[in-house]
Amino acid sequence: MKAGNIEVTRTHTTPYNELWMDAADRNGIGISFEGTWPWLMLANAMPDTSLIRLWAEEWLGLLRKYRNHPSLLFWTVNNEMKFYDNEPDFEKAKLKMRIISAVVKKMRAIDPSRPIVFDSNYKRNEKKFGTAFFKDVDDGDIDDIHAYINWYDYTIFGQFNGEFQQKNKNEGRPLISQEMSTGYPNAETGHATRFYTLVHQTPQALIGNLAYEYNDPAYFLRSQAFITGELAEAFRRTNDKASGILHFALATWFRNVYDPEKIVPYPAYYALKRALQPVLVSAELWGRHFYSGTRLPVRFCFVDDREDGSDLNAGTLHWELVAANGTSILSGEAPVPAVGHAERVWLEPEILIPSLLPGEKTPVRLVLKYNVNGKTLSENEYELLLAQKKWSAGPRSNKKIILVDYDNIRPAFEALDIPFTSAASVSEAVKMKGDVYVFAGITSGNNIPGNIDSGKGTEADISLIRSLIEKGGKVLLLDAAASSGQLYPEYIKGKISTTEGDIVNMEIPESPLFDGIDEPELRYFNNNRRELPSTCKSALKVNRDPHVEPLASYVKVHGYINGDMQRRSSYMETIKGFPLVRIRDKGEVILSTMSLEKAVTDPVAGKLLTNMLEDLSDQPNKQ
Numbered sequence: 001m002k003a004g005n006i007e008v009t010r011t012h013t014t015p016y017n018e019l020w021m022d023a024a025d026r027n028g029i030g031i032s033f034e035g036t037w038p039w040l041m042l043a044n045a046m047p048d049t050s051l052i053r054l055w056a057e058e059w060l061g062l063l064r065k066y067r068n069h070p071s072l073l074f075w076t077v078n079n080e081m082k083f084y085d086n087e088p089d090f091e092k093a094k095l096k097m098r099i100i101s102a103v104v105k106k107m108r109a110i111d112p113s114r115p116i117v118f119d120s121n122y123k124r125n126e127k128k129f130g131t132a133f134f135k136d137v138d139d140g141d142i143d144d145i146h147a148y149i150n151w152y153d154y155t156i157f158g159q160f161n162g163e164f165q166q167k168n169k170n171e172g173r174p175l176i177s178q179e180m181s182t183g184y185p186n187a188e189t190g191h192a193t194r195f196y197t198l199v200h201q202t203p204q205a206l207i208g209n210l211a212y213e214y215n216d217p218a219y220f221l222r223s224q225a226f227i228t229g230e231l232a233e234a235f236r237r238t239n240d241k242a243s244g245i246l247h248f249a250l251a252t253w254f255r256n257v258y259d260p261e262k263i264v265p266y267p268a269y270y271a272l273k274r275a276l277q278p279v280l281v282s283a284e285l286w287g288r289h290f291y292s293g294t295r296l297p298v299r300f301c302f303v304d305d306r307e308d309g310s311d312l313n314a315g316t317l318h319w320e321l322v323a324a325n326g327t328s329i330l331s332g333e334a335p336v337p338a339v340g341h342a343e344r345v346w347l348e349p350e351i352l353i354p355s356l357l358p359g360e361k362t363p364v365r366l367v368l369k370y371n372v373n374g375k376t377l378s379e380n381e382y383e384l385l386l387a388q389k390k391w392s393a394g395p396r397s398n399k400k401i402i403l404v405d406y407d408n409i410r411p412a413f414e415a416l417d418i419p420f421t422s423a424a425s426v427s428e429a430v431k432m433k434g435d436v437y438v439f440a441g442i443t444s445g446n447n448i449p450g451n452i453d454s455g456k457g458t459e460a461d462i463s464l465i466r467s468l469i470e471k472g473g474k475v476l477l478l479d480a481a482a483s484s485g486q487l488y489p490e491y492i493k494g495k496i497s498t499t500e501g502d503i504v505n506m507e508i509p510e511s512p513l514f515d516g517i518d519e520p521e522l523r524y525f526n527n528n529r530r531e532l533p534s535t536c537k538s539a540l541k542v543n544r545d546p547h548v549e550p551l552a553s554y555v556k557v558h559g560y561i562n563g564d565m566q567r568r569s570s571y572m573e574t575i576k577g578f579p580l581v582r583i584r585d586k587g588e589v590i591l592s593t594m595s596l597e598k599a600v601t602d603p604v605a606g607k608l609l610t611n612m613l614e615d616l617s618d619q620p621n622k623q
Contacts, residue, residue, distance in 0.1 A: 001027075001029060001250065002027065002028070002029075003273070004265070004269055004270075004272060004273040004276070005272070005273050005276035005277055005278070006250065006272065006276060007028070007029065007030055008029070008030035008031070008032065008073065008244075008246060009024075009029060009030070009031065009032070009246070009250055010031075010032040010034055010076070010120075010178050010179075010246055010248075011031060011032065011033055011034045012034060012079065012120075012179075012248075012249065013034065013036075013038045013079050014036075015033060015034065015035070015036060015062055015066075016031065016033070016066075021066055021069045021071065021072070022069075024069070024071035024072075025069055025070055025071045028071070029071055030071060030073045031069070031071050031072050031073060032073060032074055032075075032076050032117070032120075032178060032246070033062070033066060033072050033074075033075055033076065034076040034077075034078070034079060034120060035055075035059050035062075035076065035077050035078040035079075036055070036058060036059060036062070037055045037059075037078060038078055038079035038080060038081075039078075039079065039080055039081060039082075040052075040055060040078050040081050041081050041083045041087075041096050041099075042080070042081055042082055042083065042086070043082070043083065043086045043087060043088075044086075044087055044088055044089065044092070045083075046092065046096070052099060056103050056106075059077070059103065060103070060106055060107065060110060063075065063107055063110045063111055064110055067110065067111040067113075067114075072114065073114070074114050074115045074116065074117060074141075074142065075107060075111070075114055075115075075116050075117065076116075076117040076119075076120045076144070076178065077100060077103065077104065077107075077116065077117065077118055077119055077120075077140070078119050078120065079119070079120045079121070080119070080120060080121045080146065081096075081100075081119045081121075081122075082119075082121060083096045083097075084096070084097060084119070084122060084125065084128075084129075085125075094129065094133070097129070097133075097137050097139070098136075098137060100118060100119070100139075101136075101137040101138045101139065104116055104118065104138045104139070104140055105138050108138070115140070115141040115142055115174075116140040116141055116142070117140050117141075117142045117144050117176075117178070118139045118140035119144075120144050120146070120178050120179065121144060121145070121146045121179070122139070122140070122143065122144055123143040123144070123145060123168060123170065124139055124143060124170050124173060126170075141173065141174065142173065142174045142175075142176055142243075143168065143169075143170055143173050143174070143175050143176070144176050144177060144178050145164070145168050145175070145176075145177045146177065146178070146179040146180075147164075147177060147179075147180055147181075148180075148181045148182070148183075148559070149180065149182060149227070149231050150182055150183075150205075150206070150227045150231070150557060151181055151182050151183040151202055151227075151557070152202065152557070152558065152559035152560075153557065153559075154499065154500060154557055155500040155502050155532060155557065156182075156227050156230045156231045156234065157286065157500075157502065157532045157533065158500075158532070159231060159234045159235065159238075160234050160237075160238065160284065160286070160530075161238060162238035162239055162240075164177075164235060164238075164239050164242060165238075165239045165240075165241045165242045169241055169242065174243040175241070175242045175243055176242065176243050176244050176245065176246065177244075177245045177246060178246045178248070179246070179248045180231070180235075180245050180246065180247050180248055181247070181248040181249065182224055182227045182228040182231060182247075182268070183196070183202065183203065183206070183224050183227075184196065184249070184252045185217070185220060185221055185224060185252060185266055185268075187251075187252075187254075187255065187256065187257055187258065188255065188256070189213075189217050189255075190217035190218070190220065190221045190255065190266060191211075191213050191217040191220060192211050192220045192224075194213070197211050197212065197213075199561065200558075200559070200560055200561050201555065201558075201561060201572070202557075202558065202559075203220060204505075204555050204576075205503065205555040205556065205557050205558065206220070206223045206224070206227070206503060207219050207220055207223050207505060207520065208505025208506065208507070208553055208555070209505065209506075209507070210505070210519060210520070219519070219520060221266055221267045221268070222267060222520070223520065224266075224267070224268050225266070225267035225268040225270070225271040226271070226383075228247065228268040228271050228272060228275075229268070229271025229272060229274060229275050232245065232247060232271070232272055232275035232276060233274075233275045233280070233282040236275060236276075236280050236282060236301075236303050236305075237282050237284065237301040237303065237344065240342070240343075240344060247272060252266075252268075253265060253266050253268045253269040253272070254266060254269065274379070274380050274381070277378050277380075278304075278305050278306045278307060279302075279303070279304055279305070279306060279312065279370065279377040279378045280301075280302070280303040280305070280378055280380070281300060281301070281302055281317065281368050281369075281370035281378040281379075281380050282300070282301045282302075282303065282380060283298050283299070283300055283301075283366060283368065283380065283382050284298065284299040284300070284301060284530075285297075285298050285366075285382060285384075286524075286526065286529065286530055286531065286532075286533045287524055287525055287526020287527060287528070287533040287598075287601070287602060288383070288384055288385060288523075288524040288526065288533070289384070289385045289386075289387070289521070289524070289525065289526050289602045289603050289604045289605075290353055290384065290385070290386055290387075290526060290601075290602075290603070291353070291386075291387060291388070291389060291392075291601070291602075291603055292353050292354060292355050292356070292357050292386055292387065292388045292389070293352075293353060293354070293355035293388075293389075294352070294353055294601075295350065295351065295352055295353070296351040296352070296353055296366075297526070297528045297529075298348075298351065298366075299346055299347070299348045300317060300319075300346065300347045300348070300349070300368070301344055301345070301346055301347075302317075302336055302339050302344065302345045302346075302347070302370060302378075303339070303343075303344050304339045304340065304341050304342065304343060305341075305342060306341065309341050310341060311338060311339065311340045311341050312338060312339040312340075312341075312372050312377070313338055313372055313373060314335065314336060314337055314338045314372075315335075315336045315370060315371050315372035315373070315377075316333055316334070316335060316336060316370075316371045316372075317333065317334045317335075317336050317347065317349070317368065317369070317370055317371075318331070318332075318333050318368070318369040318370075318371065319331065319332055319333075319334070319349070319351065319366065319367070319368050319369075320332075320366075320367045321353070321364045321365075321366060321367075321384075321386075322364060322365045322367050323358050323362060323363075323364055324363055324364075325358075327358060329354060329357065329358070329362070329364060329386075330351075330352075330353070330354055332349070332351065334347060334349040336370065336372075353386055355388075356388075357386055357387075357388060360387060360388050360390060360391035361385070361386075361387045361388075361391045361516065361603070362385075362386045362387065363383065363384070363385055363386075364383075364384050364385075364386055365381045365382065365383055365384070366381060366382045366384055367379075367380075367381045368380045368381065385521065385603070385604065386603075387603035387604075387607075388603075389415075389416065389417075389603075389606075391516070391603060391607065392416055392599065392603045392604075392606030392607045392609075392610060393416045393417055393418070393606070393610055394516075394607065394610035394611065394614055395614060397613075397614060397617045399435035399436060399613075399617035400421060400433070400434045400435050400436075401418065401419065401420040401421065401434065401435065401436045401437075401438060401613060402420070402421050402423055402429045402432050402434035402436070402437045402438065403420040403421065403422055403423065403438045403440070404422075404423050404424075404425065404426055404428075404429050404437075404438070404439045404440065404442075405422070405438075405440045405441070406439075406440060406441035406442060406443075406456040406457065407440040407441025407456075407478065407479045407597070408440075408441075408597060409438070409440040409441075409478055409479075409596065409597055410422075411597070411600050412596060412597055412598075412599035412600050412605075412606070412609060415599065415600045415606070416599060416606050416609070416610060418609075418610065418613065420438070421434065425461070426439060426442070426457055426461035426464050426465060427460075427461065427464060430464050430465075430467075430468050435474065435616075435617055436474045436475075436476060436613055436616045436617055437465075437468060437473060437474065437475045437476070438475075438476045438478065438613075439457075439465060439475065439476070439477050439478070440478040440479055441456055441478065441479045442456060442457040442461060442462070442465070442477065442479075442480075442482070442483040443456040443457060443482040443483060457483065459486070462483060462486045462487050465477070465487060465589075466487055466488075468587070469583075469585045469586070469587040469588065469589050470585050470586055470587070471586060471587065472586045472587040473587040474587055474588060474589075474616040474617070475587065475588070475589040475590070475616075476589070476590050476592065476612055476613065476616060477589055477590070477591050477592065478592050478594075478596060479537065479592070479593065480540070480591040480592055480593055481495045481537065481538040481540065481593045484540055484581075484591045485540075487589070487591075488583055488589075490543065490545075491542060491543050491545055491547065491548045491583055492540055492541070492542060492543075492581070492591070493541050493542065493543055494540075494541040495538045495539065495540055495541060495577065495593075496538060496539045496540075496541060496554070496556070496574065496575065496576070496577035497538050498534070498536060498537060498538055498539065498554060498556070499556055499557065500532065500534070500556070500557060501532075501534040501535060501536045501537060501538075501554065501595070502523060502524055502525075502532060502533050502534055502535055503522075503523040503524075503535065503554070504522040504523060504535045504536050504552050504553070504554050504579050504580075504594070505519070505522065505552060505553050505554075505555075506519050506522065506551070506552050507550050507551055507552055507553050507578070508549065508550075508551050511549075511551050511615075512611060512614070512615040512618070513551055513580065513590075513608065513611045513612055513615055514608075514611065515611055516607055516611070517604060517607055517608065517611075521604050522535055522552060522604065522608075523535055525595050525598040525602040525604065525605050526598065526601050526602040527598045527600075527601050527602065528601050534595050535579075535594065535595055535605075536554055536579035536593050536594050536595060537593050537594075537595060538577070538579070538593045539553070539554040539576070539577025539578055539579050539593060540577050540578050540579070540581055540591060540593065541573065541577050541578075542577075542578055542581060547583055547584050547585065548581065548582075548583055549581065549582040549583070549584070550578040550580075550581050551578070551580035551581060551582055551590075552578060552579055552580040552594075553576060553577070553578050553579075554576070554577055554578070554579050555575055555576045556575040556576075558575050579592065579593045579594050580592055580593075580594060588616070590612055590615075590616065592612070594608065596608065596609045
């Protein structure tokens with residue numbers, strides 16, 4: 001813990017005994033001491049009065065026993081009782097609040113020196129209970145929010161602008177989290193914990209089928225380390241009004257945690273070690289793939305949280321792009337102004353990626369060193385993918401591409417030097433002889449009265465495209481969510497709107513569509529903007545059929561999946577879809593909801609687009 005910059009832990013549901021408290025005292029580990037009856041009075045449960053009395057006496061006895069340990073920072077009454085949110089009877093909810101409040105008042109009499117968390121997960125809600133309610137009810141001192149970002153709750157990029165404190169901060173009350181989790185590997189192999197893979201399928205939202213145990217556990221460990229480190233750094237950069245995040249759970253960041261002779265850290269440990277440095281240099285990066293010869297869209301944040309409370313003098317940032325073999329591709333330095341204690345300073349130097357790289361596609365690390373007074377106070381690193389335009393452009397065929405663009409995909413074709421013939425409409429396109437027909441942004445139904453989405457195709461156009469495919473034509477339908485169900489109603493039964501869309505996973509990795517693209521690379525498409533780096537805009541729901549080939553999948557970030565198999569299966573239909581689908585007729589069509597307009601700024605998006613065109617061009621047109 002100490003070597004990994006982890007200074008505080010929580011006795012989650014199982015209070016430490018004297019042996020552990022003495023060890024915490026000797027080693028300087030801060031302790032949140034949590035009570036023994038987690039989930040007490042959860043939802044509409046109300047234990048017998050005698051049981052509540054037994055719990056209170058046991059808990060207050062623990063205070064008397066351990067209150068003289070210097071490592072004990074604050075008391076946490078219990079874990080996730082949640083009745084303040086979930087009790088359906090409002091009067092009973094207020095009664096439960098008063099029951100816990102009475103115990104809190106007794107806690108203050110036993111130990112007036114330490115702050116109290118009313119319940120681990122509790123946040124004062126004056127809107128619900130009213131301000132006057134808290135004049136008599138003691139709900140502790142600290143608000144404590146539990147969240148599972150990118151595991152149960154949304155994407156890490158939804159925390160890049162201080163959203164945690166914006167949503168949860170109560171003026172005058174410290175805001176913390178004692179349970180900020182990004183998922184769990186098991187203790188032996190590093191695979192995602194089987195319960196989550198098989199029962200809840202949360203790892204599949206991160207790495208798709210790579211979560212299953214026939215694959216290398218490194219896929220899950222790498223993904224979990226990425227989101228863990230990025231989330232921790234986002235909190236450090238942007239939550240200046242919050243009072244600390246306790247990442248969860250320490251025991252899951254090690255292999256063989258139960259064996260002191262064999263214990264070994266997992267990658268998430270090292271990601272947190274970097275993120276929790278008292279002095280931190282952190283890179284704000286949204287997308288993760290960049291073209292050579294372009295400016296790297298990055299900002300650097302410098303944070304001073306040194307324990308002695310001192311300010312930092314002006315210093316220097318040294319940055320370097322390092323290839324996998326250790327070769328330095330580019331380096332530079334930038335002056336850093338003085339940083340006050342508990343403050344943040346931002347820097348945005350000009351970093352131009354070289355036009356020539358060691359390879360057409362080059363994984364690199366962005367390595368940072370922050371020096372003050374000749375001493376390195378913080379080091380950090382980030383994995384990026386750099387590529388030359390010629391990698392994304394791929395091989396050139398002599399096939400004729402006809403493009404009908406209702407959705408601004410033309411700049412991507414031009415950026416990649418993809419030759420095409422433009423057609424103003426579907427009807428015009430199908431009269432032209434071509435090898436591949438690309439229709440972008442078709443939204444049929446404009447002949448329906450009251451439809452204002454003019455100029456993007458009609459129902460007749462859908463029929464023309466279907467006829468073209470049935471005659472052997474090769475079609476790429478981009479931004480296909482609006483029209484694919486009308487084009488093939490027997491195969492496409494709807495769509496899933498994405499809440500994030502930043503992670504897509506390969507269903508058929510050996511497909512030619514993914515030539516040159518590694519399995520975990522269909523994520524975090526760059527558009528040089530400070531916004532969620534979406535990779536797909538929606539996902540298609542399909543009927544399984546020999547004519548239908550789901551090529552890539554998207555799974556919404558989600559929590560528990562409950563019920564019998566039928567209920568669970570039905571729920572999965574609402575959160576899993578396919579942003580890439582091939583349908584074979586006499587001809588064939590690739591339906592895409594991928595964010596391929598980002599091919600202008602993202603080389604993986606560019607490579608995927610050219611792979612689609614090359615694949616459709618491979619077989620002769622049967623018209």
